[in-house]
Amino acid sequence: MASMNTPRAARMKLVLVGNGMAGMRTLEELLKAAPDLYDITVFGDEPHPNYNRIMLSPVLAGEQTVEQIILNPRDWYAEMGITLHTGKKIVKIDRKRRTVEADDGTVAAYDRMLLATGSKPFVLPVPGADLPGVVGFRDIADVDAMVDASTNYKYAVVIGGGLLGLEAANGLKLRGMDVSVVHIGDWLLDRQLDEPAARLLQKSLEEKGLKFLLKKQTEELSPSPVGGRGVGVRAVAEGTPAPDLPPSPPAPLPPAGEGSKPRVQSIRFKDGSEIPADLVVMAVGIRPNTALAESAGLYCNRGLVVNDTMQTYDPRIYAVGECVSHRGIAYGLVAPLFEQAKVCANHLAEHGVAQYGGSMTSTKLKVTGIDLFSAGNFMGGKGLEEIVFQDVGRGSYKKLILKDNQLAGAVLYGDTLDGTWYFELMRDHTDVSDFRDKLLFGRNHLGDSGHGDEKGRIMAMPDSTEICGCNGVCKGDIVKAIHENKLFTLDEVRAHTKASGSCGSCTGLVETILAATVGGDYSVAPSKKPLCGCTEYSHDEIRSAIVDNKLKSLPETLRFMDWKTPDGCAKCRPALNYYLLCAWPTEYQDDAQSRYINERAHGNIQKDGSFSVVPRMWGGLTNPKELRAIADVAEKFNVPEMKVTGGQRIDLFGVKKEDLPAMWQDLSDAGFVSGHAYGKAMRTVKTCVGSKWCRFGTQDSTGLGVKLEQLTWGSWMPHKYKLAVSGCPRNCAEATIKDFGVVCVDSGYELHIGGNGGIKVRVTDLLSKVESEEQVLEFAGAFAQLYREEAHYLERTAPWVERVGLAHIKAKLVESEANRKLLAERFLISQQPAQVDPWKVRAEGGQKHEFTHLTVIPA
Amino acid sequence: MNENWLEIGHLEDIPRQGARVVKTTAGEIAVFRTVDDEVFALRDKCPHKGGPLSQGIVHGKKVACPLHDWKINLDTGLAVAPDVGCAARYPVRVVDGQVSLSLTPEHTG
Ligand code: SRM
Ligand SMILES: Cc1cc2nc3c(=O)[nH]c(=O)nc-3n(C[C@H](O)[C@H](O)[C@H](O)COP(=O)(O)OP(=O)(O)OC[C@H]3O[C@@H](n4cnc5c(N)ncnc54)[C@H](O)[C@@H]3O)c2cc1C
Ligand code: SF4
Ligand code: FES
Secondary structure (H helix, E strand, O other), X not given: XXXXXXXXXXXXXXXXXXXXXXXXXXXXXXXXXXXXXXXXXXXXXXXXXXXXXXXXXXXXXXXXXXXXXXOOOHHHHHHOOOEEEEOOOEEXXXXXXXXXXXXXXXXXXXXXXXXXOOEEEOOOOOOOOOOOOEEXXXXXXXXXXXXXXXXXXXXXXXXOOOHHHXXXXXXXXXXXXXXXXXXXXXXXXXXXXXXXHHHHXXXXXXXXXXXXXXOOOEEEEEEOOOOOOOOOOHHXXXXXXXXXXXXXXXXXXXXXXXXXXXXXXXXXXXXXXXXXXXXXXXXXXXXXXOHHHHHOOOOEOOOEEEOOOOEOOOOOEEEOOOOEEEOOEOOOOHHHHHHHHHHHHHHHOOOOOOOXXXXXXXXXXXXXXXXXXXXXXXXXXXXXXXXXXXXXXXXXXXXXEEEOOEEEEEEEEOOOOOHHHHHHHHHOOOEOHHHHHHHXXXXXXXXXXXXOOOHHHHHHOOOOOEEEOOOOEEHHHHHHHHHHHOOOOHHHHHHHHXXXXXXXXXXXXXXXXXXHHHOOOOOOOOOOOOOOOOOOOOHHHHHHHHHHOOOOOHHHHXXXXXXXXXXXXXXXXXXXXXXXXXXXXXXXOOOHHHOOHHHHHOOEEOOOOOEEEOEOOHHHOOOHHHHHHHHHHHHHOOOOEEEEOOOOOEEEEEEOHXXXXXXXXXXXXXXXXXXXXXXXXXXXXXXXXXXXOOOOOOOOHHHHHHHHHHHHOOOEOOOOEEEXXXXXXXXXXXXXXXXXXXXXXXXXXXXXXXXXXXXXXXXXXXXXEEOOHHHHHHHHHHHHHHHHHHOOOOOOHHHHHHHHOHHHHHHHHOOOHHHHHHHHHHHHHHHHHHOOOHHHHHHOOOOHHHHOOOEEEOO | OOOXXXXXXXXXXXXXXXXXXXXXXXXXXXXXXXXXXXXXXXXXXXXOOOOOHHHOXXXXXXXXXXXXXXXXXXXXXXXXXXXXXXXXXXXXXEEOOEEEEOOOOEOOO
């Protein structure tokens, strides 16, 4: 709801020209950021409120209705206090007087203006292009015309075998027309696909009944004689009948009222052949709609030119959407336009921090039953390498293009589930050299725990299928929320339904549902991901700003980085606290209030508000004295339950917060320190029996485990961090699913990294093999430090290694001994202040307020 | 208003961007202090599943519940949309750094 803080009269006037997807998205973002800065007026020349243009394809196919695709109903504009003029086209901008004028004479004044006039279908300059029955595929009026034609006529010809053309053809076919697609190129979708994939696509579309005429150039569209199509196609086909000319159609009756106008009846090609056409859809491309901007003297060059803040050459006029040319590129997909919208809104709201750096795009075809994905450079070429998988029988094709060990492009046909992943690898410039051999097979989701569903079948599942096992969210809930709240992004779905908001293992499923429900490319990751809603900056940008600008406190960082909120949120504050701590280990004053309760109270909070206590047991070793001490503590504090943990230690559950310091005092006296079972921190070193007792042991795995734990305990990490040492390749300590695992062999030690046994099982990668315990310790410290310095907060080593690539890690740790030593040294420096037992500090009275009531009433 | 003010402590006893708990016979009350030293009091039970709000991260005029991360508005006790629910509010005031609380919950309207 528009708040009333700024009196109406004092507000600036904002006029939006173009009531479409990009412009309206900008207004929505603006209203979120600055609800009462402007008096807003919107002009749209279509008679409708803003709708989801993407979904015109399903509307044409009869899978959705116009009502279902309205994004902002008229009530919404009213509720937001926006003046809406539909069916009015702005024909003049007076930049001196700062007014706009519509074709019906309506005039509106502006202080700032947003131009979002979209684009226009390109119309082939051939004779007959202006005949009735020739349409573009751009708006509801076009769809109405097509639907109308499908009920009265038989032959439809779509010119253009691109995404739009194929979607139009598919829709018209489903509406019962006889549809031919004419395409000038050698194969379909030649801007999205290579030839093999396009052939597979053509085959499946032919199975749906579509006809294709490739390498054909249109010469002329011919009209029916005035008075209707009485004479039929034969009359025009007399000249040079094409050999495969379809039989002439039964002459349908022209719709009432149109009888006197000639209508398109056939289409002739440069090679002389000709086919009947009662409806011609021009889908040969779009042109930025800049006529209005040009008439106002704004600089245009294949689009209205804007800078990185979406401002045109007139500082009062901003522009977003398909009409815009940014760094020479005009985008024709919604995902980049929405990124522009976000940046533009930030500047209209006078926050003035966001910048648009361009987007990488990917495409999908919205034809039910056909799965197609392409992104980046997919044609290959000099200096590029290709990996191809083809299974014609199953209708499956995958091609990946590599450049300098990075993914540069992808084409997927048949099985597109990994499209998002490939897109992320491209965006993150991940070095893929170490998993090239597995790349084609995709990110393996089979290891996810909590749901065994195959992603692809998800849309066929009943609404009651549980998608998010953590929050009990069903498929139907998600679909409903997307429809009702007009959600477009994963974050929005998370905010509204909680689906995938907890452990995140169902993220892929939620993305699939989102993409299927909303259409288009919404499962695709944005080109840059801000840390949270409080900032436009990404994790990496923030980390380097902290180091480069010597930011040493939280308030300083928030100020310097123009945080949008006064003191951040529950997501960014813990992240920033960690980044500062990691950057300035000996100087930074830890901010307890920016830590999650577990790390503030040094125990795991339980569902009833009590805490659990897990003392450290070095390498899982213990003895009667320690066990006795734990038993005494448990009895003294009436611990209701104890259990041996999966990390080889003993957990005491149900401890009241106020009892914690006293309990820790007893444990401390018995020689225990905190086990950090609660922290984004180094957790445990799991060990096996090893050479001391085991008949197979090759090295002293327990002893090495203890040393590793002594080296790493107390270290704060981006996420939890676990180690293990197994005495031989039987690997009883499960070292190959740990963040850092050591497998002892006769000749030394194998070092494994990036394993995870949690939500998504990931087996480690082999980092190196070394010969001595000293080397193991050096690598352990150096790897931990690299992870601490480079990973994003709450990113475990497994996704981190996948994001940056093993090759990157090897370069820093294995190939450069000097760098490894530096990292190991920095780790040791950061460990000095970190290895102070937090339990002992609190047992001795530290942070007392945390563990006591403010007061008790009645006192 | 005829609140019965009870002195519960000093502003400095509550960590900035944090909370302390007042134990009463009628249950626990969380007293929050925001970054700019505003003080609010809510029943220490999250409207979701009863999580102790006093243990959450305080940001702006909100607290994030430590159990499942619902955000609760400190000034109204209402959960931030799309979550729905309300924690009872208690009148609280600070005079010369002295914090006082009334045990009669306010009504959100
Ligand atoms: C106590 C313990 C279960 C047990 O009784 O065995 C446990 C208990 C919890 N685990 Fe765990 N995990 C325990 C071993 C494990 C293991 C096994 C291991 O460490 O060898 C795993 C899989 C290995 C791994 O991490 O790769 C494991 C994977 C998780 C995950 C998934 C992490 C992931 O990256 O996928 C979570 C969720 C998270 O951290 O976000 C989690 C989170 C939790 C939390 C902290 C949930 C929470 O936030 O409240 C549980 C706290 C319970 C409590 O109130 O104390 N726990 N958890 C184990 C403590 C070990 C210890 O001595 O410190
Ligand atoms: C059939 C179809 C399928 C598509 N599928 C996808 C897809 O799967 N994925 C994807 O990402 N993108 C898809 N797109 C593209 C996507 O819809 C566009 O990129 C997006 O709508 C562009 O937004 P915009 O705001 O720039 O322009 P538009 O949404 O076109 O909005 C511009 C509006 O301004 C109005 N206007 C223009 N000039 C004036 C004036 N002088 N006065 C008043 N009003 C004016 C126009 O009438 C129009 O309503 C598809 C497009 C179509 C047509
Ligand atoms: S202990 Fe781990 S697996 Fe068990 S319920 Fe808690 S988080 Fe889930
Ligand atoms: S109990 Fe507070 S969010 Fe669940």
